Amino acid sequence: LQRSGSKHASTPADNYYLARRRTLQVVVSSLLTEAGFESAEKAAVETLTEMLQSYISEIGRSAKSYCEHTARTQPTLSDIVVTLVEMGFNVETLPAYAKRSQRMVITAPPVTNQPVTPKALTAGQNKPHPSHIPSHFPEFPDPHTYIKTPTYREPVSDYQVLREKAASQRRDVERALTRFMAKTGETQSLFKDDVSTFPLIAARPFTVPYLTALLPSELEMQQMEETDSSEQDDQTDTENLPLHMSTDDSGPEKENASVLQQNTSLSGSRNGEENMIDNPYLRPVKKPKIRRKK
Amino acid sequence: AAPVSAAAAAAPEGAMSNGVYVPPSASNGDVKPVVSTTPLVDFLMQLEDYTPTIPDAVTGYYLNRAGFEASDPRIIRLISLAAQKFISDIANDALQHCKMKGTASGSSRNKSKDKKYTLTMEDLTPALAEYGINVKKPHYFT
Numbered sequence: 367l368q369r370s371g372s373k374h375a376s377t378p379a380d381n382y383y384l385a386r387r388r389t390l391q392v393v394v395s396s397l398l399t400e401a402g403f404e405s406a407e408k409a410a411v412e413t414l415t416e417m418l419q420s421y422i423s424e425i426g427r428s429a430k431s432y433c434e435h436t437a438r439t440q441p442t443l444s445d446i447v448v449t450l451v452e453m454g455f456n457v458e459t460l461p462a463y464a465k466r467s468q469r470m471v472i473t474a475p476p477v478t479n480q481p482v483t484p485k486a487l488t489a490g491q492n493k494p495h496p497s498h499i500p501s502h503f504p505e506f507p508d509p510h511t512y513i514k515t516p517t518y519r520e521p522v523s524d525y526q527v528l529r530e531k532a533a534s535q536r537r538d539v540e541r542a543l544t545r546f547m548a549k550t551g552e553t554q555s556l557f558k559d560d561v562s563t564f565p566l567i568a569a570r571p572f573t574v575p576y577l578t579a580l581l582p583s584e585l586e587m588q589q590m591e592e593t594d595s596s597e598q599d600d601q602t603d604t605e606n607l608p609l610h611m612s613t614d615d616s617g618p619e620k621e622n623a624s625v626l627q628q629n630t631s632l633s634g635s636r637n638g639e640e641n642m643i644d645n646p647y648l649r650p651v652k653k654p655k656i657r658r659k660k
Numbered sequence: 661a662a663p664v665s666a667a668a669a670a671a672p673e674g675a676m677s678n679g680v681y682v683p684p685s686a687s688n689g690d691v692k693p694v695v696s697t698t699p700l701v702d703f704l705m706q707l708e709d710y711t712p713t714i715p716d717a718v719t720g721y722y723l724n725r726a727g728f729e730a731s732d733p734r735i736i737r738l739i740s741l742a743a744q745k746f747i748s749d750i751a752n753d754a755l756q757h758c759k760m761k762g763t764a765s766g767s768s769r770n771k772s773k774d775k776k777y778t779l780t781m782e783d784l785t786p787a788l789a790e791y792g793i794n795v796k797k798p799h800y801f802t
Contacts (some may be wrong), residue, residue, distance in 0.1 A: 382721075386718045388718075389698065389714075389718045390714070390718065393713050393718075393744070394747060396713055397744060397747050397748045398751050398779055399749055399751050400748065401748055401751035401754075401755050401778055402755050403751070403777045403778065403779045404754065404776040404777055404778060405776070405778045405779070406778060407778070407779060407780050407781055409781050409782075409797055410779045410780060410781055411779075413784060413788075413795055414747055414750070414751075417746075417747070417750075417793070418743055418746075418747050419722060421743050421746055421747075422719055422722040422723065422740070422743050423723075423726045424724060424726075425722035425723075425724075425726075425728075425730070425739050425742065425743070426724075426727065426728030427726040427727065429728055429739075430726065430727045432727045436786030438764075440729070440731045441728060441729075441730065441731075441735065443700060443701065443704060443735065443738075446735060446738060448702060450742055454791075455742060455745075455746065457700065459745070460700070460703065460738075460741065460742060460745065461700075461703045461706075463741070463744075463745045463748075464703070464706075464712075465695050465706075489699060499722070506719075508789075509701075533775045536681075545760050574676035589782065615743060618730065630733070631796050647688055653688065
C-alpha cells in the first residue's frame with residue numbers, strides 16, 4: 367500500500383501516510399540508540415522501519431481474524447495474545463521489557479495533519495447533504511458552482527411593442543418590394559429633374575387597352591376553366607336544389623350565380639392589371655420544349 | 661469490554677507454550693501446556709501510565725489500515741510495545757554480531773571496543789536470518 371518515491375504533488379492522504387512513516391523511522395532510530403548504536407546505515411534503518419510497519423499491520427490483521435473467528439467484532443486481549451503467540455513472540459517477557467525500557471526518552475510526538483480547506487477560500491454556505499447521503503462523505507462544493515447565466519435574452523412580449531414592430535416591418539417590406547419593382551421595371555418620375563428619388567412604377571399603356579381584357583393569357587385560361595368548372599358545379603347544385611327545396615330559394619340562387627359571374631369578371635380584370643405591369647417575376651413560367659426523338 | 665482470561669489447552673503434539681515451540685520428544689513435566697493471560701491483565705492495568713515510544717496515533721493508524729478497530733487504548737499500547745520489543749530484540753542481536761566482529765580477532769584488548777557501534781547491513785542480515793527473515797540488498801555498481 368505504499369507509493370515508492372513519487373515526485374508528484376502528494377495528496378493529503380499521502381502526507382498523512384508519509385508523516386506516520388517518518389514517525390516510525392524516528393522510533394526505530396530511538397530504539398537503536400537505546401540498544402547502544404551510535405549511528406546506523408540508512409538502508410538498515412529503512413529495513414527496520416519497513417519491518418516495524420508490516421509487523422504492526424500483521425498483528426492488526428491477525429488479531430482481527432481471530433476476533434471474527436469467534437463471531438465477535440471487537441478484538442480483546444486474548445485475540446492479541448494468541449496473535450503474538452502465533453507470530454513467535456514470547457509474551458511472558460513483555461512486562462519485563464516494559465519495565466526495563468521505562469528509562470527511554472519518549473520521542474516522536476504524534477502527528478496532527480488534517481487537511482482542511484482554508485476559511486478564506488470558502489465562499490458562502492455549502493449545500494447540506496440530502497438524507498440519502500451519509501455524513502462522512504465529502505461536502506458539496508461552494509454555491510457559486512451552481513450559478514448559471516443564460517446566454518439568451520427573453521423575447522419582448524409587450525403587445526404595444528409587438529404591434530409597432532409588426533407595423534414597421536410591414537411598411538419596410540412594402541417599401542422594399544415597390545423599390546425593387548421600380549428598379550427592375552420601367553419607372554416614371556413625378557419630378558422633372560430628379561429621376562431616382564421617388565420612382566414610380568411606370569404605367570405602361572397598351573395600344574389596344576381592352577385587348578388584354580378580352581383575350582386572357584394561358585394562366586388566366588386555366589384559372590377560368592377552373593372557375594367555370596366550379597361555376598358549373600355550383601349551377602348544377604343550384605339546379606338540383608329546387609328539386610328538394612321550395613321555390614322561395616330560387617331568388618337567392620340566381621343572385622349567387624350572378625355573383626359568381628361577377629367574381630370571375632373581377633378576377634379577369636385584376637389579371638389584366640397585372641399584365642399591364644408586366645413584372646418579369648410575375649410572368650408565367652416558360653417551359654422548354656422537349657423534343658422526343660423517336 | 662473486560663478482558664477474558666482464556667486458558668488455552670495446547671494440543672498434545674507440537675505444543676506452542678509461552679510462545680516457545682516445544683517438540684513432543686523434548687516435553688517433560690516442567691513444561692506448562694497452558695498459556696494464561698492473567699499476568700497480562702495486570703500488566704494492562706499498568707499500561708495506563710506507561711506510554712510506549714510509538715505514539716498511539718501512529719500505531720492506531722496502521723491498525724486501522726489492517727481493519728483493526730481498538731475499543732481500548734491500552735490494547736494499542738500493548739501492540740506498540742510488542743512491536744517495539746520485536747525491533748529492539750533484532751537490534752540487540754545485531755549489536756552482538758557487531759561486537760563479535762569487532763573483538764573476534766582479539767584486537768585492542770587493553771581497552772574495550774570503542775563505544776561507537778554503527779548498524780550496518782552486514783550485521784543486520786545475520787541477525788534477521790535467525791528470525792527467518794532473509795534480506796538481500798543489491799550490490800551497487802559504482
